[in-house]
Amino acid sequence: MTVEYREFYRGRAVxxxxxxxxxxxxxxxxxxxxxxxxxxxxxxxxxxxxxxxxIDGIADRITxxxxxxxxxxxxxxxxxxxxVIFNLAGQVSHIDSMRDPYTDLEINxxxxxxxxxxxxxxxxxxxxxxxxTRQVYGKPASLPVDETHLVRxxxxxxxxxxxxxxxxxxxxxxxxxxxxxxxxTNVYGPRQLIKHNRQGFVAWFIRLAIEDRTIEIYGDxxxxxxxxxxxxxxxxxxxxGASDTVNGEVFNVGGNQPISHRHLTSLLVDIxxxxxxxxxxxxxxxxxxxxxxxxxxSSKFLRTTxxxxxxxxxxxxxxxxxxxxxxxxxxxxxxxxxxxxTRQPRWGGRSERV
Amino acid sequence: MTVEYREFYRGRAVxxxxxxxxxxxxxxxxxxxxxxxxxxxxxxxxxxxxxxxxIDGIADRITxxxxxxxxxxxxxxxxxxxxVIFNLAGQVSHIDSMRDPYTDLEINxxxxxxxxxxxxxxxxxxxxxxxxTRQVYGKPASLPVDETHLVRxxxxxxxxxxxxxxxxxxxxxxxxxxxxxxxxTNVYGPRQLIKHNRQGFVAWFIRLAIEDRTIEIYGDxxxxxxxxxxxxxxxxxxxxGASDTVNGEVFNVGGNQPISHRHLTSLLVDIxxxxxxxxxxxxxxxxxxxxxxxxxxSSKFLRTTxxxxxxxxxxxxxxxxxxxxxxxxxxxxxxxxxxxxTRQPRWGGRSERV
Numbered sequence: 001m002t003v004e005y006r007e008f009y010r011g012r013a014v015x016x017x018x019x020x021x022x023x024x025x026x027x028x029x030x031x032x033x034x035x036x037x038x039x040x041x042x043x044x045x046x047x048x049x050x051x052x053x054x055i056d057g058i059a060d061r062i063t064x065x066x067x068x069x070x071x072x073x074x075x076x077x078x079x080x081x082x083x084v085i086f087n088l089a090g091q092v093s094h095i096d097s098m099r100d101p102y103t104d105l106e107i108n109x110x111x112x113x114x115x116x117x118x119x120x121x122x123x124x125x126x127x128x129x130x131x132x133t134r135q136v137y138g139k140p141a142s143l144p145v146d147e148t149h150l151v152r153x154x155x156x157x158x159x160x161x162x163x164x165x166x167x168x169x170x171x172x173x174x175x176x177x178x179x180x181x182x183x184x185t186n187v188y189g190p191r192q193l194i195k196h197n198r199q200g201f202v203a204w205f206i207r208l209a210i211e212d213r214t215i216e217i218y219g220d221x222x223x224x225x226x227x228x229x230x231x232x233x234x235x236x237x238x239x240x241g242a243s244d245t246v247n248g249e250v251f252n253v254g255g256n257q258p259i260s261h262r263h264l265t266s267l268l269v270d271i272x273x274x275x276x277x278x279x280x281x282x283x284x285x286x287x288x289x290x291x292x293x294x295x296x297x298s299s300k301f302l303r304t305t306x307x308x309x310x311x312x313x314x315x316x317x318x319x320x321x322x323x324x325x326x327x328x329x330x331x332x333x334x335x336x337x338x339x340x341x342t343r344q345p346r347w348g349g350r351s352e353r354v
Numbered sequence: 355m356t357v358e359y360r361e362f363y364r365g366r367a368v369x370x371x372x373x374x375x376x377x378x379x380x381x382x383x384x385x386x387x388x389x390x391x392x393x394x395x396x397x398x399x400x401x402x403x404x405x406x407x408x409i410d411g412i413a414d415r416i417t418x419x420x421x422x423x424x425x426x427x428x429x430x431x432x433x434x435x436x437x438v439i440f441n442l443a444g445q446v447s448h449i450d451s452m453r454d455p456y457t458d459l460e461i462n463x464x465x466x467x468x469x470x471x472x473x474x475x476x477x478x479x480x481x482x483x484x485x486x487t488r489q490v491y492g493k494p495a496s497l498p499v500d501e502t503h504l505v506r507x508x509x510x511x512x513x514x515x516x517x518x519x520x521x522x523x524x525x526x527x528x529x530x531x532x533x534x535x536x537x538x539t540n541v542y543g544p545r546q547l548i549k550h551n552r553q554g555f556v557a558w559f560i561r562l563a564i565e566d567r568t569i570e571i572y573g574d575x576x577x578x579x580x581x582x583x584x585x586x587x588x589x590x591x592x593x594x595g596a597s598d599t600v601n602g603e604v605f606n607v608g609g610n611q612p613i614s615h616r617h618l619t620s621l622l623v624d625i626x627x628x629x630x631x632x633x634x635x636x637x638x639x640x641x642x643x644x645x646x647x648x649x650x651x652s653s654k655f656l657r658t659t660x661x662x663x664x665x666x667x668x669x670x671x672x673x674x675x676x677x678x679x680x681x682x683x684x685x686x687x688x689x690x691x692x693x694x695x696t697r698q699p700r701w702g703g704r705s706e707r708v
Contacts, residue, residue, distance in 0.1 A: 098528065101467050101521075109463065109517065113455050113510075151505050152520070154527065156467075159520040163463065166506070166513040167455075173508065174452065174643065289528065 002306030005242035009034040014241070015082045017041045017069050017115065018050070018089035022192040022199075023131065023184075025054035027086055027234040032058045034238075041078055041089070043068040048091060049193040053330040069111045075118035082123060084241040087115055087168075088131040090161070093198035097157035104160050112164035116171045116179075124177055128168060129240045132181035132250060134296055136162040143224075144258075144297040147183075147250055154289065165250065172248040180246040182236055185254035185296050189230030189316060190323035194331050202227065202264075206317070209268050209275030210324055218282045221262030224293035226255030229316035232309040239305040246304055254296035256309050267314060272321045356660030359596035363388040368595070369436045371395045371423050371469065372404070372443035376546040376553075377485065377538075379408035381440060381588040386412045388592075395432055395443070397422040402445060403547040407684040423465045429472035436477060438595040441469055441522075442485040444515070447552040451511035458514050466518035470525045470533075478531055482522060483594045486535035486604060488650055490516040497578075498612075498651040501537075501604055508643065519604065526602040534600040536590055539608035539650050543584030543670060544677035548685050556581065556618075560671070563622050563629030564678055572636045575616030578647035580609030583670035586663040593659040600658055608650035610663050621668060626675045 019040025097104035168179040188202035373394025451458035489512040522533035542556035
């Protein structure tokens, strides 16, 4: 079936946690266009992805409430009278989760209880769509990975995201707080954090290409991934938010077809007209935790909502490169003004999420 | 293969978290017999199962340290120089976890990070065996349930136990803290809490039978469960603790064959020579969360360690009834002296874990 939401969101009171972040802000733009009453909640924790520039151009048509979803009384207040909550707030760095597992637990696991308890006690009629992740699957037993694949995360972040997701399903099934989870694969596009390389490797590669730097690929670059352009991810959230057949379920939301790192980076360098690709040996400690190829089967979500990715990788990369070329200074540290001598990032040469 | 541990534990420094509880104290007895250096850690939180009478007779051959595994500095100290940690501390009530999800999260999820971080930083060579639960599977998709069944807990307790288990696997795989998890089904036997009915329904049924009260069965009692006598569960922990082939893996630890509630209770009443069974209508709210029949396939653990349950249900029930007949007053509230007029339990007439 196909979920039609063009009219659904008009005048609808929605809230987006993590609303100043990458996916949240792109979703907010779509909701503003649909005439929704949009409340963004974001903690603006440095390095987590929230950026006030992400709402440039729509700031006067939305409400921004700076708050931390770990704070129960705040959440109790904010969830009231909302029709739909898009629950996207989270800590997304895997490396950080292994260095400081407690903070990851507080933000990705405990905070989900905070949001859900607020709903259960103060707005049980609300609909919640949770931003899950393909990370919960860990190293795939077979490809493509569908929702019958075991959940066996390979890091603390994946575990806490899995627990956060399970809470949503239990609150749906036991307390009737309608909820579902979208397990997103690699989402890319404008407004993603590129200050450091701990949030999605595509964004980091794009930055390197724009800055005419070297993109390092471990091994021969044959490992496969699937990618979703952020507007397609936003469309997935909008469909899930407007449908009750998705309640209590998890859905993969991934790209149409897998693409190798080799292919991806050569396409990116072509489109950007700058940057270089270099193939290097696998560092032993990275090889040890490598999950090999990973791509998903999203047909369950297609069947249930009619969603299908509309933006090709080439087109998505083109739009993304163009966006960052235009607004690069809004996404760097104040001292990293474009045009200043290129320096090596202090986090190492390559993103973690590959 | 068969794990032989008769010599393994002699002089070995072991720690049992939740060591004054049901399974922990029975495991401690076995370890004392094997000549181990046994440290029990228990918070003695009222209503959680810790009971000093559980170490009656072995108290002078073990060390008891009252502490909460949520306390990082305490755990950092206690894990030092231990060879094996049996990590059994937990909050086991499902009803409690739905009433107060945060406490359940702290005890079953966050505290596991505390134990594992202590090991990673202060005793990375230790071996950890975690007490997992069949609850992580939720309602079975097919029977018997083996380890390839999806993890999809039906309540907050099951989610937090799943997260706690995943942490062990990740610390094994990433940090080399050797760990595995035993997913226990319904364990029964002496030394289980029977003050209230929120910890395992067999113990509660046994209390009702001993007190010549009525055991209420919902529906026709045809739902199946499998049961493990506590000495067999202790044997499973000892095998896992002495083996390195189990590291990084999860194992079902269940009974030899499933038995219906009808059969179980009639056997129990026969053995006890007291008590009555009454079949009543399913309360609607219980029926809604009923998982139907559930029993496990433990052949993976059998194959890996040679473990097999040795105590039949009839024999286990006989020993358990005998134990509680002899020591009932040690397992009741002070005011509930045996022989006083029977009163209805204030928690409702029947256990939650069925």
